[in-house]
Amino acid sequence: MSVIFSKTSGLTETATHYCPGCTHGIAHRLVAEVLEELGLLGETIGCASVGCSILSYNYLNVDMIECSHGRAPAVATGIKRTVPEKTVFTYQGDGDLASIGTAEIVHAAHRGENITVIFVNNAIYGMTGGQMAPTTLAGQKTTTAPEGRQPEFSGLPLKMSEMLAQVPSASYVERVSLHHPKYIRKAKKAVLRAFTCQMEHRGFSLVELLSTCPTGWGLDPIDSLEWLEANMIPYYPLGVFRAPEEV
Amino acid sequence: MKGNEALALAAIHGGCTHFFGYPITPQNEIPEFLARELPKAGGLFLQAESEIAAVNMLYGAAAAGARAMISSSSPGLALMQEGISMLAATEIPCVIVNVMRGGPGLGGIQPAQSDYFQMTRGGGNGDYRIISLAPATLQESAEMMQEAFALAQKYRTPVFIVSDGMLGQMMEPVELNKSRSKERVAEQPWILTGHHNNRSPRTIKSLRLDPAELEIHNLRLQEKYKRISQAEVRFEAYREVDAELLFCAFGSTARIVKNSVDDLHQKGYRAGLIRPQTLWPFPALAFRSLPKSCRSVICVEMNCGQMLDDVKLAVEGRVPVHFYGRCGGMIPEPEELTARALDILSGDSQ
Amino acid sequence: MYSERILCAGFGGQGVMSLGKLIAYAGMLDGRHVTWMPSYGPEMRGGTANCSVVVADQPVGSPIVTTNATCLIVMNLPSFEKFQHSVSSGGLILFNTSLIDRQVERRDVLAQPLAANELAAECANPKAANMVMLGAYMGLKGAPRLDHVVKAMKKVFGDGSSTLFNQNMKAVRKGMEAVGKVTASKKAA
Ligand SMILES: Cc1ncc(C[n+]2csc(CCOP(=O)(O)OP(=O)(O)O)c2C)c(N)n1
Numbered sequence A: 001m002s003v004i005f006s007k008t009s010g011l012t013e014t015a016t017h018y019c020p021g022c023t024h025g026i027a028h029r030l031v032a033e034v035l036e037e038l039g040l041l042g043e044t045i046g047c048a049s050v051g052c053s054i055l056s057y058n059y060l061n062v063d064m065i066e067c068s069h070g071r072a073p074a075v076a077t078g079i080k081r082t083v084p085e086k087t088v089f090t091y092q093g094d095g096d097l098a099s100i101g102t103a104e105i106v107h108a109a110h111r112g113e114n115i116t117v118i119f120v121n122n123a124i125y126g127m128t129g130g131q132m133a134p135t136t137l138a139g140q141k142t143t144t145a146p147e148g149r150q151p152e153f154s155g156l157p158l159k160m161s162e163m164l165a166q167v168p169s170a171s172y173v174e175r176v177s178l179h180h181p182k183y184i185r186k187a188k189k190a191v192l193r194a195f196t197c198q199m200e201h202r203g204f205s206l207v208e209l210l211s212t213c214p215t216g217w218g219l220d221p222i223d224s225l226e227w228l229e230a231n232m233i234p235y236y237p238l239g240v241f242r243a244p245e246e247v
Numbered sequence B: 001m002k003g004n005e006a007l008a009l010a011a012i013h014g015g016c017t018h019f020f021g022y023p024i025t026p027q028n029e030i031p032e033f034l035a036r037e038l039p040k041a042g043g044l045f046l047q048a049e050s051e052i053a054a055v056n057m058l059y060g061a062a063a064a065g066a067r068a069m070i071s072s073s074s075p076g077l078a079l080m081q082e083g084i085s086m087l088a089a090t091e092i093p094c095v096i097v098n099v100m101r102g103g104p105g106l107g108g109i110q111p112a113q114s115d116y117f118q119m120t121r122g123g124g125n126g127d128y129r130i131i132s133l134a135p136a137t138l139q140e141s142a143e144m145m146q147e148a149f150a151l152a153q154k155y156r157t158p159v160f161i162v163s164d165g166m167l168g169q170m171m172e173p174v175e176l177n178k179s180r181s182k183e184r185v186a187e188q189p190w191i192l193t194g195h196h197n198n199r200s201p202r203t204i205k206s207l208r209l210d211p212a213e214l215e216i217h218n219l220r221l222q223e224k225y226k227r228i229s230q231a232e233v234r235f236e237a238y239r240e241v242d243a244e245l246l247f248c249a250f251g252s253t254a255r256i257v258k259n260s261v262d263d264l265h266q267k268g269y270r271a272g273l274i275r276p277q278t279l280w281p282f283p284a285l286a287f288r289s290l291p292k293s294c295r296s297v298i299c300v301e302m303n304c305g306q307m308l309d310d311v312k313l314a315v316e317g318r319v320p321v322h323f324y325g326r327c328g329g330m331i332p333e334p335e336e337l338t339a340r341a342l343d344i345l346s347g348d349s350q
Numbered sequence C: 001m002y003s004e005r006i007l008c009a010g011f012g013g014q015g016v017m018s019l020g021k022l023i024a025y026a027g028m029l030d031g032r033h034v035t036w037m038p039s040y041g042p043e044m045r046g047g048t049a050n051c052s053v054v055v056a057d058q059p060v061g062s063p064i065v066t067t068n069a070t071c072l073i074v075m076n077l078p079s080f081e082k083f084q085h086s087v088s089s090g091g092l093i094l095f096n097t098s099l100i101d102r103q104v105e106r107r108d109v110l111a112q113p114l115a116a117n118e119l120a121a122e123c124a125n126p127k128a129a130n131m132v133m134l135g136a137y138m139g140l141k142g143a144p145r146l147d148h149v150v151k152a153m154k155k156v157f158g159d160g161s162s163t164l165f166n167q168n169m170k171a172v173r174k175g176m177e178a179v180g181k182v183t184a185s186k187k188a189a
């Protein structure tokens, strides 16, 4: 009998604290599997950001550092510039990356920093209890937008991948989704390409993963997957926004 | 209503017109409440992209005449320090709430008093002071919130409300003073309104490259701080008159100390409490004239000894000053305090 | 001197928070000092929820009950295992046997089992298990007063005329009766 599914050694045995139906767990697995397949687990340093994924250092079988809210790309810069031979990545939520951390992410891209950014976009602040994020969709209800996000008051949701693809020194930017196995397979390829990009010294790479937050959205896990597909994908189109020539 | 919500409602009654904030536990109920209620009261709620942005939005709004406030918790306050220094330098009246949690770094989210230094010494640059109000009950939280706006206007200064996760999350009965302050700020002679071509332009600024000019400005600020120190010191003294052992504690810790003081009295010991209600200006005078009976002081905090410095400075070595602290979000129990007090009392009587 | 330190625990959706609020609110109407304090933050994510209630003649110091609880009202097994040792000697453990198939190990406390889910279902509202627990608590402690609970219920849930309100009150009475019965049968045995 052959083993058809075995847990990746990139994940620890620790049970995650994520809510039922939260796709953070899937995002973790993709990162872990890719690093394992590239044989990089022992050569990687991860930067955990402030958000529900802050405890990712308990789940990913790599050396990791905890960063202040929004600052992971700057911390990653410091690490990569000190040990350029290591693989360095950040794992950031949308509050972390698209709100408080916009300066850091733009300037990491701007310098063409040779790091990989795993950007989990669930259109809300999960950890703090469902407040509006810059990525919250128009009309979407949150605890700080009780009537739903009103674009004329709060603007339209930020499209970070599109924005960062415009930064001249960015190298690889792709948006994928985690709502369905078929898409998850695509997402894994994107994560693989991003890390490969780094190994080939091509500079800044980022994968945006559209994700669910059943708790913050007030939906059950299945409805959340459907909500993502029906609402997020039309506004946040999937695809490669920036790629170096032959990746 | 949770403490945070009572604070937010009291802010509306206190005439708050503008709120800016960024999510952080354990203060989230303040922005969430104001997101719902402030617009109904004709005010503005705006979520900032960070605490740095929030404090600068506050600066702008108050400079343009708003009765404005922000709130955050410990790590967020740390980010705001640059802006707070600016607010102090430019003498902008506004209110800043800190619902403290455990530190340093991200620390934890459970109640702590880890920011006494941050709230009384500041992390921002320069010689400045900020009035720091420390409530111990929800009733007092609400009252201080309303008063904070008045103090801010009176002295043209930012005012801190120093709460913590316990006061923020708990519920207890509160009676709100609903007479909403109608006091308008907009007429003051420094507010940026546009000069309408009938007066010279106003500037709000902190940069003073001429050392002599900067010194004059700083001395004027110091003069103001002195006036505040003389007029606005507040503290509660509880069973202090014939106390042998005097506790000093603020905020939620003081609630627990009171239990212990009563407990000690039942056991036949004379203990009392000085509870600073203003952390700055610190009620040093409460310690300058210690009751004759007082043989030692014990400072109790939910940190590793921060207010302790001020207590020692105020006691000036006249009696020994002890310390008892819990930190990280651990809450002292009255029994622990009583046991520590008994140790001190028995040591003293030898 | 009256001083009740109550810990209400269960999982999210069982209504332990509102159970605590009702005891606190009615306690206030009884003329006592009260506080209510929830657990908060990501610790809630695992699905467990708890709150502390203090009802006393004196102003309340710490609103957080971690040790020295005089009463534990517990609705599910994980909370039961976590908190049964938070009760001080001589205290009361009121536990929901619908979801807790264990016995209280301690001998120094009063243990009161109650099949709250079943009893609530009998009142046509299986979600009112928390109200059954409230009734049992009132039955055993003699406080807070029933009319104050009615008032508190209107305050916490609004509208005293709705069917929900009536079901809840029925469940409270059910809880009161149940402890009457159980204590009686214990005596008989
Ligand atoms: C300076 C600072 N401000 C605020 C916070 C509180 N905080 C913790 S997590 C978080 C939001 C995280 O949201 P997101 O990045 O979208 O990740 P998610 O939880 O949704 O995965 C915030 C604002 C903090 N820790 N530090």
Ligand code: SF4
Pocket (backbone or CB within 6 Å): A017, A018, A019, A021, A022, A023, A024, A052, A122, A126, A127, A212, A213, A214, A215, A216, C045
């Ligand atoms: S709050 Fe949202 S993002 Fe956080 S663990 Fe739960 S589902 Fe996931």
